[in-house]
Each structure stands twice: as structure tokens, then as C-alpha cells.
Amino acid sequence: MEKLVLQDVVKVFKKNVGVLGINLEVREGEFFVILGPSGCGKTTSLRMIAGLETVDSGHIFLDEREITNFPPKLRNISMVFQNYALYPFMTVRENIIFPLKILKMPKSEMEEKTEQIAKTMGLSDLLDRRPGEISGGQKQRVALARALVREPSLFLMDEPLSNLDAKLRGHMRVELKRLQKEFNTTTVYVTHDQIEATTLADRACLMNNGRIVQMGNPNDLYDLPVDTFTATFLGDPAMNILPGELYVEKGNTYLKIEDYTIKMNDIKTEMEHPRDVKVGIRPEEVQLGDDGIPVELNLVQNLGKSIYEYFKTKNGETIIRQDVVNSRHVLGDRSMVSVDEKSLYLFETNTGGLIYRYGKKKYQEEYLQNAIN
Amino acid sequence: MENKLSNKNKNASQNSSESMYKLNNHYKRMRIAKRIVSHIVLIMFALFAVFPIYYVVITSLNSIGSLAQASLGDLIPSSHLTLSNYIGIIYHHPFLLWLKNTLILTGVSTLVGVLLSITSGLALSRFNIPMKHVLLYMMLILTLFPFTMMVIPYYFMFAHLHLLDSYIGLIIPYSAGALIYSSYLIKNYVDSLPKDYEEAAQMDGLSRRSALFRILVPMSKPVIIFALLIAFMGPYTDYALAGQFITSKSLYTMAIGLYYVSQGDIVINYGTYSAFAVLMGIPIFILFFVFQRYLVSGFSLSTYK
Numbered sequence A: 001m002e003k004l005v006l007q008d009v010v011k012v013f014k015k016n017v018g019v020l021g022i023n024l025e026v027r028e029g030e031f032f033v034i035l036g037p038s039g040c041g042k043t044t045s046l047r048m049i050a051g052l053e054t055v056d057s058g059h060i061f062l063d064e065r066e067i068t069n070f071p072p073k074l075r076n077i078s079m080v081f082q083n084y085a086l087y088p089f090m091t092v093r094e095n096i097i098f099p100l101k102i103l104k105m106p107k108s109e110m111e112e113k114t115e116q117i118a119k120t121m122g123l124s125d126l127l128d129r130r131p132g133e134i135s136g137g138q139k140q141r142v143a144l145a146r147a148l149v150r151e152p153s154l155f156l157m158d159e160p161l162s163n164l165d166a167k168l169r170g171h172m173r174v175e176l177k178r179l180q181k182e183f184n185t186t187t188v189y190v191t192h193d194q195i196e197a198t199t200l201a202d203r204a205c206l207m208n209n210g211r212i213v214q215m216g217n218p219n220d221l222y223d224l225p226v227d228t229f230t231a232t233f234l235g236d237p238a239m240n241i242l243p244g245e246l247y248v249e250k251g252n253t254y255l256k257i258e259d260y261t262i263k264m265n266d267i268k269t270e271m272e273h274p275r276d277v278k279v280g281i282r283p284e285e286v287q288l289g290d291d292g293i294p295v296e297l298n299l300v301q302n303l304g305k306s307i308y309e310y311f312k313t314k315n316g317e318t319i320i321r322q323d324v325v326n327s328r329h330v331l332g333d334r335s336m337v338s339v340d341e342k343s344l345y346l347f348e349t350n351t352g353g354l355i356y357r358y359g360k361k362k363y364q365e366e367y368l369q370n371a372i373n
Numbered sequence B: 001m002e003n004k005l006s007n008k009n010k011n012a013s014q015n016s017s018e019s020m021y022k023l024n025n026h027y028k029r030m031r032i033a034k035r036i037v038s039h040i041v042l043i044m045f046a047l048f049a050v051f052p053i054y055y056v057v058i059t060s061l062n063s064i065g066s067l068a069q070a071s072l073g074d075l076i077p078s079s080h081l082t083l084s085n086y087i088g089i090i091y092h093h094p095f096l097l098w099l100k101n102t103l104i105l106t107g108v109s110t111l112v113g114v115l116l117s118i119t120s121g122l123a124l125s126r127f128n129i130p131m132k133h134v135l136l137y138m139m140l141i142l143t144l145f146p147f148t149m150m151v152i153p154y155y156f157m158f159a160h161l162h163l164l165d166s167y168i169g170l171i172i173p174y175s176a177g178a179l180i181y182s183s184y185l186i187k188n189y190v191d192s193l194p195k196d197y198e199e200a201a202q203m204d205g206l207s208r209r210s211a212l213f214r215i216l217v218p219m220s221k222p223v224i225i226f227a228l229l230i231a232f233m234g235p236y237t238d239y240a241l242a243g244q245f246i247t248s249k250s251l252y253t254m255a256i257g258l259y260y261v262s263q264g265d266i267v268i269n270y271g272t273y274s275a276f277a278v279l280m281g282i283p284i285f286i287l288f289f290v291f292q293r294y295l296v297s298g299f300s301l302s303t304y305k
């Protein structure tokens, strides 16, 4: 069942565009992640769902009721802010009980619920402290408790982990996922961190410049990016993108990258003229071999459990290769990057749209159709 | 050869360590000297600040008829000290009535003034008011005019309204007195509070207005207490306006009373004057003492960020 629906939601700020018409559907009980680079409109989208920002055009539905112009207090949505926004003049207990007090719940019930959630969150010992007297991770948990205690219809989070140190962040990721499964509250979670997206999301959408670029299971976004933006945004280090040329000779299709040419057995086309394309290769798929694009090792970055090798091609393009073992390569070493049609992505040069991925004919047919005409 | 070299090295290092030691000591002495100089300067300023208070207190305990009879020797506490000035004020004059009048006037106008400055401060900080900048500049310019300048126009205004010689006639201008400055102060303080708090409260189920009052007002406690003290000081010590407006003796404030009792037949009665000043000063002293913690943070705009 659709829990939350956004239809062509637009927000325009005076000088810059916030959100340019987004459509999305979040299902009951789902952990939905909005992912995207800084300034792409994630926070704006979330705030419109919360009712903290007005909607210029479009519609928002929650539980099949239109809430587009409802004030926040009537939406039954709760939200965790990036800086937690715990009321500094209240104790932890008063903070957690605050939403229940507003609901005018009977006293005994309020206290019971507060104790209950404090126990779930491991906050029982901190209830009488003030927010100024607890750590960042504890504040985070108080903020979650305050948001969840009244059992909201929808739960929003805007980069809730970004103020924590790396270790705590990893811990809280696990914790968040556990809590969400336990409470089974439909959640919309905003982040620019792809690891959070892949670890937390049931489904995710990727935004860029106020639009949703792609939506789906995080693994699908990684495996089958619709364009170079998704392809380079997901994955660390980012996918290598090189200019290439696609041409047909005697019924066979070939891909030429710099001086190196490979035969693309998977592409059948009658294209007359050669076409410029962008070739994408994931750093973890880059193989060195006897035959391929000639490169020179330029820089090595050691990350402990893996290394990144930065190669430079003859034309000055950079190819990053990820390796798990400590390789014996020395700066200045020359070698060949071998290219396998099974690990390649081809993208349209102008739009960046995906045109080829091994085994996925749909994209290639659409594109090549256009290319012939 | 090697030996010589190492010796030389040793010498050099010894030399340098010795000179380093000297330099280090030099900085230490400099630091002490700086501290002494700054203490002397500070003590001098403190003396300038404290002396008048001492002067008033000691004079209030002496029974000098007039300034002409005063001598430097009176500044030294002696066995002549007496409470007769205080007794005179409290038993021979309706001091308690004046105190009551002053506290009613000051209390009501402080509360009204600060409540208004809280609402206007919140509005100026959080709402989109057209021409807000112009409004703020105008407000700032208005604070530059001294209060005493308003006495004559106020007199005509309130005479027309038949509000002279009444509580209400003073409460209205008193409430307005610190209003502009306090609104501005509260606006600046609230500006420094992140919007997240009131938004979190809205998500928790409050309306926008309740969120402002129930979350931002408690968070602005330091600046509000500061505003209360400022609002209190003006009416409490005012003579210019009260002296013109009030004619019935039953409505006298302390400031008018002070003038009234210290007025001798020919000369000003300094002993009584000083004793009255001390009595008037005690409540202010207590207030500042109790709230000094907030005064500092009210000034420094230290917030929860």
C-alpha cells in the first residue's frame, strides 16, 4: 500500500530552484532513502513533506489523504533534525514526553510510554539529565525517542548521523535499521552518504538539481545506473569515464578507446557512421593485462585494506584501479588496462544516458534506433 | 679533532641553552610586570567607581547639616556615626507609601514593557515583515533620543487625555520607555537561536505561535531577564516625568520623595539625601546581585548553539 505519495511537487526559492517537480511513492513500513549531492533539494523535499516549507505546486498525500497545505502539527509526522534540536531547558525525560503532553494523553500512559521507549533506546539512566550534559550519540538517541514515542504515521530524518564520529555512525546505522524494523514506522531518510543509503534503504532515490534521477533498490542503482550521474555518484572511488568511439565494420561492432579497439559481440547494429560514446569502468573491475589501453602508474593511495592506483593514459585521461592486495607496482610503471565488454558501461556523450550494459538490451535498442535515424 | 668538535658543540649548546634560559626568564618577568601594571590601572578605575558609593554611604551615616559644614574628615568613619537620617526618613515621612507607589508603577510598566518587547522581538526576528530593515533602522534611531526630551510632549498628550497625576498616566510612557531597545535586544538574541528548535516543536505538535512562545521564550531567558532589569531601572529612578505628572502627595514616587525630603529650608540636607539614596539603591543592588549570571550572558549573546 502507498503510504506517502508526492505528485509533481515543485518548490522555487527567490533566487534558486529548490525542487523541480518530484514524484515518488513510499510504501507502508518502508525505509526510503533520498540520496544526492549537496544542494540537490533533499532537505527541501523533506521539509515539504513535514509541512515546514510551503509547496509551490503539486500534491502530497499521506495515508491517502491530501496534506499538501496542512500545518505540521496536523500531519502526524515526526522528524529528527541534523543537530537533534533537543529543548535545552528541559530534561531528557521532559523532552521525550513533550509530544505526548501536547496530545493531552493521560499522565500514567505518558509516563509508561516514556519509560518504555527510554528502555528500548538505552536511555533509562539519563532521563533526569539535560541535553547539555549528554554526548552526541546519546542526544541522537533522545531525538529518536522523542520522534518515535507518539507512534507517528511517518518518520523523517535529515542526515541524522552526520554529526557523529565515524565509529558511532557505523553503530547507529545498525541501530537505526533495527529500530525501524522494530517499530515498523514508514521512514524517509535524507543523506548524501551512499553507504548509509545502501545499508539502510529498502528503496532509494537519487536526486540531482532538484529532480529525481533514478529510483529503486540501492543495488540496482549501483548495477544499472541510468546515466553517468548515477554511475559516478554511487561507488567509491567513482566509476572511470573515458571517451570512446563505436563503429561498425563488416557487420561487427567495435569500440575504440584511444589506440585500443575491442570487438563488442553483444551489440548488433547497422549504424553507418561512427558514434562518440562515454565508456564507464568501475575501479574494482579494472584489469591489467598484456593487451589493452596503454597506461602509466601515476599515484598510489593506500587505504589499509585496499589500494587505489591512479593510471594516466596517453591522452591524459585518468583510470583508477582498486585492488585488495598490496601490489608490486611502482610509480612510472607502464602497463595495459584490458577492457572486457562484460564489465563495461556505455553512455551517450551528450545526455549521459546509459546505452549499453552487458545483457541489458533495452537501453541499447532504444539508443541505436535513434542513432540510425 | 673529533673531541674538539664535540666539545665545541657542547659549548654551543650550553651557550644557547643558557641564553634560552635567560630569554625564558625575561618573558616571565615581563609577564609579571604587565600583570602589576594592569592591576594598578584596574584598581584606580575601581576606586573611581566605588568612591561615590562610599561617599554616599558615609554621608548618610553622618549628621552634617549642609555641604558648607562638610569637611574631608567626615569621610573617615568615626564615633559620630548615626542612623538618625534613616530614622528620620522612615518615621517622619511616608516612605513606605512612596516605596509602594514606586514598586507598583515600576512593576507594572516593567511587565507590560517586557511582554511587548518579547512579542515584538520574536516577530522582528522570525516573521517576514515588509520593509523590516527600514523599520529596524528607524527603531535604532528612535533609541538615540533621550527620554527627558519626551517630557513636554508627553505632558501635553496626557493632559489632553486627563491622565496626569495618575498611575496609568505614568505606566503608559514608562512601559514604552525601554520597549524599543529591549525589542531590538531580544530580536538579536532570538536571531542567534537556530530555527530547528521551533520547527522541532511544530513537528511535535505545536502551532507556530505556541512553538515560539513555549520554546523560544524559555530559551531566551538570559536576554529577557536583562530586558527586565533595564525596563526596571528607568521608571524606578525616573524624576523628570514623575516630577511633572504627579501632584498629589499620595502618589509620590521615591524619586519625588527624595527631592522632597532632602529639600531643607535654605540648603539641601545632604545627610538625608544620602540616606534616601542608599535606601533607594538597596533593591537595585539586590536585583543585580541575584541576576548577575544572566546579565553577563544577556550581553554576550551566548546561546545554545
Ligand SMILES: Nc1ncnc2c1ncn2[C@@H]1O[C@H](COP(=O)(O)OP(=O)(O)OP(=O)(O)O)[C@@H](O)[C@H]1O
Pocket: A013, A014, A015, A016, A017, A018, A019, A036, A037, A038, A039, A040, A041, A042, A043, A044, A045, A192
Ligand atoms: N530558504 C531558502 N532560500 C533560498 N534558497 C534555498 C533555501 N533553502 C534551500 N535553498 C536552495 O535550494 C537548493 C536545495 O537546497 P536543499 O537544502 O534542499 O539541498 P540539500 O540537498 O539538502 O543539500 P545538503 O546536502 O547540502 O543539505 C539549494 O540550491 C539551496 O541553495
Ligand SMILES: [Mg+2]
Pocket: A042, A043, A044, A158
Ligand atoms: Mg540538506
